[in-house]
Amino acid sequence: MKILKVLNNNAVVFKEGGVEKIAMGPGIAFQKGKNDLINAAKVEKVFVMKEEQEKFQELLKNLPEEHIQVAEEIISYAEQQLSATLSHHVHIALSDHLSFAVERIARGISIQNKLLNEIKSLYQPEYAIGVWALQHIKKRLDITMPVDEAGYIALHIHTAKLNSPGMQQLMMNTTIINEMVTIIKKELNTEIDENSMSYQRLLTHLRFALNRLAQNEPFHEMDEEMLDVLKVKYKKSYQCAETIKQFVKDEYEINFPEAELGYITLHICRIEQRI
Incomplete structure (x- = not known):
């Protein structure tokens, strides 16, 4: 494989089968230039990003190499922990x-x-990766990041999983859930134990x-008699x-749908009873 373009010391563009690809690896382009051969032993990742290829190349040329390297190390750790390959877009994002x-x-x-708080509960494996990432950033870059960043990293990892909603949809859903929980707290006039199983x-x-x-999937039905019982027996929760x-x-x-109100009522009721 011959180098078509050097992006930084750790990334090059090459062509294979008429398709431009990006190869990454520590020192893969050190003291090398166009038409030099790529040392296959140093190649750790190869990307084909189609419409995002140019954007990724720009990032690789303009961002500090150590930032890109740390991001790649976080992605590799995430793939290992989740036993899954993340989408190529996460390397840019x-x-x-x-x-x-x-x-x-x-x-x-x-x-x-x-x-x-919602991210911690909804995306626990990804949040654990985010916490590890903060420790790794401290070790590699000597920068202490606030725990808030673990949440943002978790969202990037989650959206990169196969069949996960995009970042915009994910952020909107998480915001809506946050607002729904706020309503429950207000209606019950109490704080909620966010470590509880009910929550x-x-x-x-x-x-x-x-x-x-969002995906137009059917909801579970609930017997009308059961729903009527919930309306009366758990009036406040309903x-x-x-x-x-x-x-x-x-x-x-x-x-x-109406049936969904019944299931939400049951969850609210559990929280109310715990209180």
């Missing part, structure tokens, strides 16, 4: 995010992640409900579920 975050912190600018189950249920709506339904309809044009 995470490298760009990490470099920008480092720049912000160097300027003393910190951004609070208002969805951190974890509620968040998981709401996440899957929003995903089903009214809270109705408030949530009206809120998401008014704010996001999301329509939960």
Whole structure:
């Protein structure tokens, strides 16, 4: 394989089968230029990104090499922990995010992640990777990042998983869940133990409900008699579920089916009983 273009010491462009590809590896392009041979033993990753190829090349040329390398190490660790190959887009998104975050912190600018508690609960494996990433960044770059960044890294990792919703959809769903939880706290007039199993189950249920709506998947039915019993026996919880339904309809044009109110009522009821 011959080098078509050197992007930085650790990345080159080459052509194979008439297709331009990017090869990455430590020192793969050190003291090399166009038409030099690539040392196959140094190649760790090869990318073909189609319409995003140019953007990735620009990032590789313009971002600090150590930021890109650390991002790649985080991605490799994530793939190992999740036993999955992440989408190629994460190499652009995470490298760009990490470099920008480092720049912000160097300027003393910190951004609070208002969805951190929901991210911790909804995406636990990815959040654990985010926490590891902060420790790795400290070790490799000697930069201490706030725990809020673990949440942002977790979202990038989650959206890179196969069949996961895009970042925009993911952020919107997480925001909606945060707002629904706020309504529950207000209606029950209490704080909620975010480490409790009841809370974890509620968040998981709401996440899957929003995903089903986004993908036009059918909801589980509930017997009408059972629903009528819930309305009477757990009146406060059901009214809270109705408030949530009206809120998401008014704010996001999301329509939960009647049966779904029954399931949400049961989750709210568990939290209320625990209180």
